[in-house]
Amino acid sequence: LIPFSFTMTIRRRVVVAGLCMVYFIHSVSSFAPICLKSRVRDTCTLQLVSENAANKNDNLESSVEPSISRRRALSLGTFSAVSIVAAGFSQEALAAEDGVFRPAKRPTAYIVDSTIPPTLLPLNAQKERAILTALGKGYGTNKEAIVDDSVNLNNILNKAVFGTIDAISSVAGTNGKEDVKSGPGYASFVCLGLPKDTNSEDVELASGLLELMFQARKSVKAETAMGLAFAPLSTQSALDAFSQDGNTSDLVEAMTNAGVSESEIQLHQPLLELAKSRKIKLLSLAPEVDDANTVRTRGLQDVEPERRAKYVADAQGFIALTQDPKFKLYTDRSLLKDYEPIDEKDQQSNFFAQRILIHEAAATVLANYAVTRPDSFVAVIAPIPDVRFFGGINGRIPRVCEYLNKDKNKVTDDAVTTILLNPTAKETLSLSRYLRLEIGTAPENIDYQTKVSDYLWFSSMPKVNMIPRLMNAR
Numbered sequence: 001l002i003p004f005s006f007t008m009t010i011r012r013r014v015v016v017a018g019l020c021m022v023y024f025i026h027s028v029s030s031f032a033p034i035c036l037k038s039r040v041r042d043t044c045t046l047q048l049v050s051e052n053a054a055n056k057n058d059n060l061e062s063s064v065e066p067s068i069s070r071r072r073a074l075s076l077g078t079f080s081a082v083s084i085v086a087a088g089f090s091q092e093a094l095a096a097e098d099g100v101f102r103p104a105k106r107p108t109a110y111i112v113d114s115t116i117p118p119t120l121l122p123l124n125a126q127k128e129r130a131i132l133t134a135l136g137k138g139y140g141t142n143k144e145a146i147v148d149d150s151v152n153l154n155n156i157l158n159k160a161v162f163g164t165i166d167a168i169s170s171v172a173g174t175n176g177k178e179d180v181k182s183g184p185g186y187a188s189f190v191c192l193g194l195p196k197d198t199n200s201e202d203v204e205l206a207s208g209l210l211e212l213m214f215q216a217r218k219s220v221k222a223e224t225a226m227g228l229a230f231a232p233l234s235t236q237s238a239l240d241a242f243s244q245d246g247n248t249s250d251l252v253e254a255m256t257n258a259g260v261s262e263s264e265i266q267l268h269q270p271l272l273e274l275a276k277s278r279k280i281k282l283l284s285l286a287p288e289v290d291d292a293n294t295v296r297t298r299g300l301q302d303v304e305p306e307r308r309a310k311y312v313a314d315a316q317g318f319i320a321l322t323q324d325p326k327f328k329l330y331t332d333r334s335l336l337k338d339y340e341p342i343d344e345k346d347q348q349s350n351f352f353a354q355r356i357l358i359h360e361a362a363a364t365v366l367a368n369y370a371v372t373r374p375d376s377f378v379a380v381i382a383p384i385p386d387v388r389f390f391g392g393i394n395g396r397i398p399r400v401c402e403y404l405n406k407d408k409n410k411v412t413d414d415a416v417t418t419i420l421l422n423p424t425a426k427e428t429l430s431l432s433r434y435l436r437l438e439i440g441t442a443p444e445n446i447d448y449q450t451k452v453s454d455y456l457w458f459s460s461m462p463k464v465n466m467i468p469r470l471m472n473a474r
Contacts, residue, residue, distance in 0.1 A: 296350050
């Protein structure tokens, strides 16, 4: 039979269905005479009964089970098929009579699957809630590609070439309770990447996701915290005081004295209030503004050794990372793309040193908090450039945890989840309207290919021309 593709329009589906019926009747009619049983009572039988009645044929049995020629069967089958096609056209016309365009409802959340190249799997409302609940309980995110024939064609090819026969039936993106590491040395992290030009809508989306994750923490007897990438380390005491008394004016004064703009504080106010209402500890993650400026203008070596040691606990790992081929790819394809000279003397190398110091300082604070608190959970609020492609704050956490807790560390890449909120094509470094899902597509660096994040989350339905490589998920 003619292949029935689900990508066809309604009109084409109806036409194909009609043609299939004609072909079927034509094939069956080769057996003459045809005896149409009474249980079938299809269109052909009804037409024959009508004709026999018109001819005043009183033989009921022969009218119900007639013997007809092949030509007669074909003519009746064609009439039935044409009737179905006409009905399809009329229904389509009726549906469009009002002339009102009704856009399809598209998902607002997507899994970035770790296929090569990465693909997107849409999430419905039920799966969204399930994933956020699982993240809140500390389940983390499985970074392995989802192997399911019904999801994408990459998996079919892998089965044919590599002989892969094991399949994972679920596309939820999180591990079950039985697979989760727990106990001393384990902690989980969720990094929420906010757009560079963050607005109230972005903060509201972050608050909504955190609300569900924090609700799930009620069933976990472990500590929970929220890390703020814009807050210098010197403001930690002010954040602790705010969590106790809720005095916003004192917090604003301390933040502004540390170099944070008042508009930045007001923009993140809903997140601060959420943390206070839920009794969530607030963590300051950024190096001091003066130190960051020193690195940008004079280099990392000019920062005071004592303060530099506070920002960088794993000095050897910090240096060795810059020589890693995967990190070099991230530096070239992501980190340095944000470089904009601040003056004529500004150098790209100092920008690089400034960004990696900011990332390392945040990862060090997060690791120090987690290693002494088993099964703890930390939600990190940071700009998209600091968490995309897993080379910023998020990519450093497992290494620093390993350094601080060599014997008991259980924090792996799967324990760190990254969600980009309302990302644009530009912020994923795409040169087109589509979001860029990966870096490392050339033959020489395909082994280090890295996806942009674990999830993409939007406040409203994204435009169709933003979503690339969209696959159907069960």
